[in-house]
Amino acid sequence: MGIESGTSPQNNVAALFEPRNVAVIGSFKEGWFGAYIVAKQLLDFGFRGKVYPINPNYDTALGLRVYPSVLDVPDPIDLVIVVTAARTLPGILQQCAQKGVKAAIIVSDGFAERDEAGARLQQDMVAIARRANLRLLGPNTVGVVNTAKGLLTNPYLMEYGKFTPGSISLCSQTGILGSQALPLGDTRYRIGKMCDFGNKCDVNELDLLEYLGNDPQTSVIAMHLEDIKDGQAFLEKARKVTAKKPVIILKPGRTELSAKALVSHTGSLAGEDRVYSQALKQAGVIRVDTLRELIEIPKVFAYQNCLPSGNRVALITISGGIGVMGIDAAAECGLTPAHVAPDTAQKLDEIFTSLGKNPVDFGPAIPLVPDFAKWYSETVVQVLNDDNVDCAALVMYGGLLLLSMETFADIRRKVSKPMTMWLYGQRLAAVAEWGGLLDDLGIPVYSEWPTAVKALGIAHQYAKIREESMLKG
């Protein structure tokens, strides 16, 4: 089921992320929300295609000619983004259908999530779109991001001027995972594609799983899902995708009450949680527990090009107390503390008393060992390249102590096993800055120590999933 040619439904999902030209329909009055912001940000973020503002009451906006309707635009249009009152949608979509538009992002709300009348309007909209093979994202969505194309359809003002392109693709059923809600600029998070499903009247998790599964620019897929529309089809597709790349899911509704609340949020019914949980596991999908995990765990895959060959983790710390907490975290995610080979342990002990243990605690040695940076680097490389070690979680102070980025670049060059790090420190800005630099080196940094360890546990879990999948053929 690869991407098909022509204007097949699946091909038109691609138009959401890779449109040649886009039209933006709504008000072009300056403000902090709406079509004006959508068009402005398409220009600001350097969208590689033409942007056509559509509104019968404007002649120009943002230095662009405004057309009365999509039918008046001379060029073909692949994607429209609509930010108008709900009741105008059927008429607008009729015109889009006539124009041959492939996909529409309906930012507007007031549909199935609001009331009965809204639900009927949503049905009408879908009927029009289906007839024209026009795919709809939303309604009630902030749309998509594709950093490789400078595409950002967010109707809220972004406070940061650019993204760091990458291969993590993030989908959600809430705008909170939209680009306007995350500190993607400050953290230099390497995003590939983002998608807010909104009400999922048409395009849903199954479409995105297929599209992102086949997308060579996506190395890991993370999805926040409140429900799964077609469980069986999703699981079948997931089994194929997870053989190639990790699929990580955050699915709330673990309790009866939250499952009930889901109904009123997006107007859809959530299934029985245990059933989901078991089925997802069988399909090789990895489930995480919090929003923070959904965002940060993918870094372990996207920022380095290796998986652990086993579950033996070295905990490399500068605080014994944190090391101990890491053992708890390791046990809770299926990892076990590595025992370095006796000769490695002996060498470490000779350099500094008690260093040949796990956690490997550099703390006491810092003020005592001359040329600490060189020694730290050599020791970490030695521990990681020990045959009894599959991966390592490091704890470091946000000012790097006596070390430099060169220390870590050197370690990364000499080690081809997965590493994660927790940085802590006195200044939030310094921690964020160093964290971004370490991320860039290929040592993904986590905002919590247990998450840094859990990321390796999940990398190990995924290594097993892929191995099993390869054995099955």
Added chain:
Amino acid sequence: MGIESGTSPQNNVAALFEPRNVAVIGSFKEGWFGAYIVAKQLLDFGFRGKVYPINPNYDTALGLRVYPSVLDVPDPIDLVIVVTAARTLPGILQQCAQKGVKAAIIVSDGFAERDEAGARLQQDMVAIARRANLRLLGPNTVGVVNTAKGLLTNPYLMEYGKFTPGSISLCSQTGILGSQALPLGDTRYRIGKMCDFGNKCDVNELDLLEYLGNDPQTSVIAMHLEDIKDGQAFLEKARKVTAKKPVIILKPGRTELSAKALVSHTGSLAGEDRVYSQALKQAGVIRVDTLRELIEIPKVFAYQNCLPSGNRVALITISGGIGVMGIDAAAECGLTPAHVAPDTAQKLDEIFTSLGKNPVDFGPAIPLVPDFAKWYSETVVQVLNDDNVDCAALVMYGGLLLLSMETFADIRRKVSKPMTMWLYGQRLAAVAEWGGLLDDLGIPVYSEWPTAVKALGIAHQYAKIREESMLKG
């Protein structure tokens, strides 16, 4: 067992936090670690007492006269901070005993945590101190903080120039909870006293529980403990303290492996985890799971002066998806979503469709309701003052949208029930800044949404603990 007069052991624990004069023993060479930094920071942070540098090889340091030994200092000395080689400690402590020093903070390491010889040295040190009723903190510690006295004994350079004084007291068995490792400046975390136990050769969790339990400036006690020296005595003391103020504990070693690792970290044996867990619960001690929780949960107690009368939580959000996640979080910490009274619900629904539910989701109304700030404030107050609501967790964007600090000040003035908030946003600095301002208003802000909800669950748990304790007399 209140604080006794004279030089009783317990009174001398007080000397760790409220010394009149202090002596700092070690090297006064400029650097980023050591006695020089201790003395410098005592001056910089405005310690309210005299500081005596001690070292036979210096005449002056930091503009102060340096004395060859404590015996040469003309004034009485309550507290000494020692940053010298381990082997020098017995001699130094002999002199301190002779001088009548009440307490010593042994920053030096290389004792029981290192090897057999170190363990013997530690025993010798304790023997000398016991005879003189001199209390020892450490060794292998960064010491204490008492913001009310400008007392900071940290041997590492602090990157921020001042603390925000408060009533949260934090103890730990690792320097990572020391003031040099936490962004207390950026977050304006309101710290009262801090204490790093180090090896706990003498002063331990029982002493601190008693001291902080009786300390009128401490409203909540948070402790990271790897072991508990005298379990029975600790539990008896805890039962008394928790009747007055919350005691929150992070105790790693949940797994067999981490319990084993604890042995090598501080040279002491950790007990069976389940036994601890049950006993702590019976004594009214609240156990948390992560370092972040240990630091942030106390804010729910220290930043507002009220406890929930029941477990019914209102989730007040601007994102439906986050609201649903809050219901999961609530169920996991013993809270249940509040059902506002029918007339409140009807009023809310009349203002905006579907608002009279829980989660109360303002999201869809933001672009539509005129004078949003006034309306938001009135609605939140109405929900919180509903008799069916005991507390509320709020979700807000880090730029506050159309609201201002005055909106939240107004809400806080009109509501005497506990609130917490999760702030999210595009800029880390903005989120931190707004978070600090909301903290100051008495609406504690959390770095994760589940933690904001869990804090209320723990506040409810503590309200029950105190009620039961009062019933028992």
